[in-house]
Amino acid sequence: MATEAQTAHSTGLPRQPHPDPPTPDRRARTAGTTWIWFLAAGLFALYAVVSVRLHQRVRTTGFDLGIVEQAVRGFASGGAPIVEVEGPDANLLGDHFSPAYAALAPLYRVFPTPVTILLAQAFLLAIAVVPIARYAQRVLGRPAAVVVGLGYGLSWGIAEAVGFDAHEVMFAVPLTAGSVVALAERRLRAAVLWALPLLLVKEDLGLTVAAVGALVAWFGARRLGLATVVAGLAGTAVEVFWLLPANTPEGTFSAWWDSHRRSDDSGGLGAHLERVTVGLFEHEPKVVLLILLVAPTAMVALRSPLLLLVLPTLAWRLTSDNALYWGTSYHYSAVLMPVVFVAFVDGLRRLRAHQGPARIREALAISAVVTALLVPAHPLWSAVRPSTWADEPRVADARAVLAPIPDDAQVQASNRLVPQLTARAEVSVFGSRQSRPNPEWIVVDRTDPVNWPFDALADQDAFVDLARETGYGVVLERGEYVLLRRSTDDPRQFPPPESAPEEAGVAPGE
Known part of the structure; x- marks a missing residue:
């Protein structure tokens, strides 16, 4: 059996315990x-x-x-x-x-x-x-x-x-x-x-x-x-x-x-x-x-x-x-x-x-x-904070707008709506250069000022208009949310490659 000194030498540990502070035993811990x-x-x-x-x-x-x-x-x-x-x-x-x-x-x-x-x-x-x-x-x-x-x-x-x-x-x-x-x-x-x-x-x-x-x-x-x-x-x-x-x-x-x-x-x-x-x-x-x-x-x-x-x-x-x-x-x-x-x-x-x-x-x-x-x-x-526990109409509106989207659908969604769908659909961020083009569904929060990748709500509104021009029709509007669906027979691509917005900085997780 190896001695304590041999074991210490083989691992690179010091032969004597470090005097300050001592290693506690299990009971002390x-x-x-x-x-x-x-x-x-x-x-x-x-x-x-x-x-x-x-x-x-x-x-x-x-x-x-x-x-x-x-x-x-x-x-x-x-x-x-x-x-x-x-x-x-x-x-x-x-x-x-x-x-x-x-x-x-x-x-x-x-x-x-x-x-x-x-x-x-x-x-x-x-x-x-x-x-x-x-x-x-x-x-x-x-x-x-x-x-x-x-x-x-x-x-x-x-x-x-x-x-x-x-x-x-x-x-x-x-x-x-x-x-x-x-x-x-x-x-x-x-x-x-x-x-x-x-x-x-x-x-x-x-x-x-x-x-x-x-x-x-x-x-x-x-x-x-x-x-x-x-x-x-x-x-x-x-x-x-x-x-x-x-x-x-x-x-x-x-x-x-x-x-x-x-x-x-x-x-x-x-x-x-x-x-x-x-x-x-x-x-x-x-x-x-x-x-x-x-x-x-x-x-x-x-x-x-x-x-x-x-x-x-x-x-x-x-x-x-x-x-x-x-x-x-x-x-x-x-x-x-x-x-x-x-x-x-x-x-x-x-x-x-x-x-x-x-x-x-x-x-x-x-x-x-x-x-x-x-x-x-x-x-x-x-x-x-009381606001944390208040019932907000916008939450019920969001759930109502997301409900028609079927499971496993391809969706582009506003940044805050993405995690409401990721458990059941293939989701990317509306307006991001990394998003998969031509999704079947688009769902947008039209009033959230923190809506990466857009610099301003006006830029997002322009992109919604572009979606409607390239074959998307409004399915449902509730409060600040709008749900669009692509026409199956429209050959145009959304977004056109040259029209994706410049992303407003790096997203926080990056």
């Missing part, structure tokens, strides 16, 4: 933590209410809930994750490398509805609080764990993800939480095992895997850490330069390439240096993002080396031309929240060693206040 499971259940209920009510009120979108459902539907049927929203026969794995969606396929086969996906996301985001709060309780006690658990659960990054459709980040959040807690506890092999599945979630997360490996090496397991760095970098390279292009047929697009390339690479080395230095702070949304990352921790997270794990995600976001990546909206910051709050706990542990418990109480009080002040500014607050 689990004692008195029942309340954390109740916290997770409460957060799940909150997230589910917010996201499902948005869908019921026709506030979700084709970009992105429609994309996610079509991908999961493809996996559930035993085929490729074909996403009609992104183009005829477009494969999700040529847009983002996210085979993790296949994990939802068995559940979707039983409950084929977008609500299944929203509930799965709510569960995965909520369950991440368990390792975070347990770590906080072990290090700082239950009162601190309550503040940290609620800080994570009500954080603006998680709230924004819950309030905007569903995304692959739902898988990354609990995996990241498990990995960063294991790093904090110096369970280095466990940290790597939690991090490696991130390679199946999204192509850029290999950089986060590499960052985990760098910290593992820094904490003493050099061989294991370097191997993890190589695996993360190689995984991202393979996905970006081989797997994404291999799954991108002609006529579709890759969001990774479109979002990460520079629209203007002029200026040479000086321009590149500016972009990765002062350029990181040249726009107000970038500065606000950086401040809000650490403000809920009373800046204490800056004391922890674990906070370095946010750098890969921040690097590609802040150097991108896509302004949607720079701020606090949408789902882009959700994966950062576990890192920030575990770093907060680690920073408090370090602070206590130098300044005593009084400073800990002060930092926790500041954290609680900042969290409470930020909640009303983000989507979780909608759970207590």
Whole structure:
């Protein structure tokens, strides 16, 4: 039998346990933590209410809930994750490398509805609080764990993800939480095992895997850490330069390439240096993002080396031309929240060693206040708004207009109407250059100002008129919605190739 020293040498782990902090035994990790499971259940209920009510009120979108459902539907049927929203026969794995969606396929086969996906996301985001709060309780006690658990659960990054459709980040959040807690506890092999599945979630997360490996090496397991760095970098390279292009047929697009390339690479080395230095702070949304990352921790997270794990995600976001990546909206910051709050706990542990418990109480009080002040500014607050629970005539109108569309029909629909149909029809976005031409049905929301890909409602109205000129007749009008159907004997194509509108920026999911 191999000795402990031989085992440590063969894995690259240090022969002696890292002295600070010690690895907890199972009893220390689990004692008195029942309340954390109740916290997770409460957060799940909150997230589910917010996201499902948005869908019921026709506030979700084709970009992105429609994309996610079509991908999961493809996996559930035993085929490729074909996403009609992104183009005829477009494969999700040529847009983002996210085979993790296949994990939802068995559940979707039983409950084929977008609500299944929203509930799965709510569960995965909520369950991440368990390792975070347990770590906080072990290090700082239950009162601190309550503040940290609620800080994570009500954080603006998680709230924004819950309030905007569903995304692959739902898988990354609990995996990241498990990995960063294991790093904090110096369970280095466990940290790597939690991090490696991130390679199946999204192509850029290999950089986060590499960052985990760098910290593992820094904490003493050099061989294991370097191997993890190589695996993360190689995984991202393979996905970006081989797997994404291999799954991108002609006529579709890759969001990774479109979002990460520079629209203007002029200026040479000086321009590149500016972009990765002062350029990181040249726009107000970038500065606000950086401040809000650490403000809920009373800046204490800056004391922890674990906070370095946010750098890969921040690097590609802040150097991108896509302004949607720079701020606090949408789902882009959700994966950062576990890192920030575990770093907060680690920073408090370090602070206590130098300044005593009084400073800990002060930092926790500041954290609680900042969290409470930020909640009303983000989507979780909608759970207590009367408008969330009001019966809206527009919802009944939407259901009435969608009802005549038969199952398995080909449809172009306004962005917010797409996920109302993806469970039973082949749907693309009305007016998008990626949409399949000549659908049998068109259904349009004529008053929604957030109607990508159009810049203005007048542009959309002109496109509806074009549809009527090329053989579509009105079947039903209810409130702000209109349903059109194509005449079977009209030979004209809709839309004519030269008339598709210039798309108004990049859709949020891109």
